[in-house]
Amino acid sequence: MTQPAVIRRDPPALSPLRTALELAAAGLPVLPLRRGKVPFGNCRTCAKDPRTGRAACGGRPNMKDAGPCQCPGPCHAWAAATTDPSVIASPVWASAWREAVTVAYHPGGAGLTVVDLDDTAAVTWARQTLPATRIVPTTRGEHWIYQGAMRSVNAVRDGIDIKSTMAYARWLGPGTGTTAALPDVVRALAVKEPPTVRSAPQSIAMPAWAAGERVCPHRTPTYLDRGIAMAEQRITEARSAIHATVYRAFLAVLSTHGRCGCLTEAHIARLFTAAQAKGESARHCTDAWTNARTTLGL
Numbered sequence: 001m002t003q004p005a006v007i008r009r010d011p012p013a014l015s016p017l018r019t020a021l022e023l024a025a026a027g028l029p030v031l032p033l034r035r036g037k038v039p040f041g042n043c044r045t046c047a048k049d050p051r052t053g054r055a056a057c058g059g060r061p062n063m064k065d066a067g068p069c070q071c072p073g074p075c076h077a078w079a080a081a082t083t084d085p086s087v088i089a090s091p092v093w094a095s096a097w098r099e100a101v102t103v104a105y106h107p108g109g110a111g112l113t114v115v116d117l118d119d120t121a122a123v124t125w126a127r128q129t130l131p132a133t134r135i136v137p138t139t140r141g142e143h144w145i146y147q148g149a150m151r152s153v154n155a156v157r158d159g160i161d162i163k164s165t166m167a168y169a170r171w172l173g174p175g176t177g178t179t180a181a182l183p184d185v186v187r188a189l190a191v192k193e194p195p196t197v198r199s200a201p202q203s204i205a206m207p208a209w210a211a212g213e214r215v216c217p218h219r220t221p222t223y224l225d226r227g228i229a230m231a232e233q234r235i236t237e238a239r240s241a242i243h244a245t246v247y248r249a250f251l252a253v254l255s256t257h258g259r260c261g262c263l264t265e266a267h268i269a270r271l272f273t274a275a276q277a278k279g280e281s282a283r284h285c286t287d288a289w290t291n292a293r294t295t296l297g298l
């Protein structure tokens, strides 16, 4: 009896539908992406009303403009994402899967946040600034995935988007590393500066540090110095939205080093100097610093 020749080959890549079903079983709400790696357009019932620019169906109940849409199709992009295998494998979704080039998921729906780093500069920034977590390589950059959902905001910095609630991210594999809890420094990226809190200059709360002498209890002095240098650089390189950039830079420094007591007046002076070189008044620096501390509960 002859045995058929055993041909060794790599296991075939899963089809988008198979991948989607596996991810859904693991708790990730999924949706198909068509050519161009974008969601499928809405069906005729859900299509945009050209007069209002809004979906004619009113939108799905989980959208910002909550509506009654029960459309069985993969309409409304992230809002259609589901973990329900009977929806994912339904006949209406089947035609989308046949044309799909890849799978996306709704990070916020799984309680996750994706920090989408578009290029090398953004990745470098993340490596110097963000706590280690699960990392998925992308075409030109990386997805850093944290446990915890937040508001999604595009372009929080050059080449960096936050994708969590009301957004989708491409599924590019499980990546490597252990998913860490969403840190304050990422939450702070999405925070717009609150209305200025006017305060007397002497009310800037300074932590009780021993100037310059203490070693940061959880980070090295080099780490602190690098954080300050990066904040300075970020302020110096800002071409627009100086106000907001200064505030975000302050937030980033304070969210990492605001509690450890090792920020000195010299560090703060460096940040204020960088901001003033970009035309910010001393008063605004003080206010922004106070607001950032208030936002972080310091």
Ligand SMILES: [Zn+2]
Binding pocket: 042, 043, 044, 045, 046, 047, 071, 072, 073, 075
């Ligand atoms: Zn529809």
Ligand SMILES: [Zn+2]
Binding pocket: 045, 046, 055, 057, 058, 059, 060, 069, 070, 071, 075, 076
């Ligand atoms: Zn609809």
